[in-house]
Amino acid sequence: MSLSRTKPVRLGMLTPSSNTVLEPYTSAMLSALGDQVTAHFGRFRVVEISLSRASQDQFHTAPILEAAERLAEAQVDVIAWNGTSASWLGLEQDRNLCAQIEAKTGVRASSTILAYDALLRGMGVTRLGLVTPYLSEIQDRIIANFDQGGIQVVADERLEDKGNFSFATYGPAQIEGLCDTVALAQPEAIAVLCTNFRGAPIAQTFETRTGIPLLDSVSVTAAHCLALAGRDPADITGWGKVFALTSDLHGSNNKT
Template identity: 35%
Template structure:
């Protein structure tokens, strides 16, 4: 079973389960919800709120609530795992591994692993975030020698707002990030429903499109030594690696 720590209930959990159901490995997925430290998050305090949510002790306490012991766990939130760089992201996953005794990842570390798997050195970012958060993701990638050659920042609303985005808005976001200099387009947001669009997005972009849901599940299965594949699920799942 894959254990996913998730920030907000009833957003895009169904995107993970839909994608898992299309994979030949058919992994089981369970969610545990990391409680926000504050009732409201606005533009002025978003980075503070994200850092509070991502505290290793908070993640570990939440991971203890899984009803089934996971074989691998991931902090399935992009901004919460890249905001302060690679070392902090690894601190989060190290704490989970120490507490649970199983491999641990996060969405942001999964993006790095997927980029290494595909040999990516130059990417475009289709970001839903404000520009400063997009810049933080670019800096995170740069730590691992992955250059951002183009980025768009939708400066969108909350994760609940993003979960309500329809397919046309997601297509438009990825289209706007198109760059001939990039080897792939990255879509770092686990509240978007991207699973049904993976093949179409790649066809439109003419290159791999890596989404948060996709890389999170891919890396969990990779850590388990159970590489998975599925038709129409993009380059990363085109065949077992």
């Protein structure tokens, strides 16, 4: 593939304000593509993940749409809500949000959870492992939503943490240990579900050891956005199978 002949792509990412993981990891993933693919970020306030009224109010559409409009001014090719709130609030939350973003900006929109939905269905996953830093009140809703969609969570681990900033303080080794525990149930894939959680760096070595695809939220979002922008996600290597899996799902239309 000749990158010099390919039109540069700009990926827009809507980012929780207290997130310190997804920006550096996304940029590191895309670095192999040089100036041909760049990521650009807009923030809105997210500081707690729980079922409290204050936490749920963080996901009202007005501030998200404001951030999306500012991102669109950078003439991005795709806008993604790089967060996992729809995993407990329901897929319709993100479908409606993305429709509003597209209507407001004229830019194609998607999200982390819509990317997961497409990928898991494309892979035919029915038995999933789940690893998050979340509270049980959040995790139980996520599991119930997966179940309603025909995906059984056969094993899960959660850290009972509600502070979004603190999710980034757990190291990759700790997350790998959680994944190892979940892997004992032999799921068809493991979702490390949180865009402020350090699952991405462990994916390749974990998959080599276990043979189980590790689907990290930051990686899933980046791969999905590349495909939507017409670039082949399989050009990204060293971060696990998710980029090749997403490439296969979207087919030859994104081969450049």
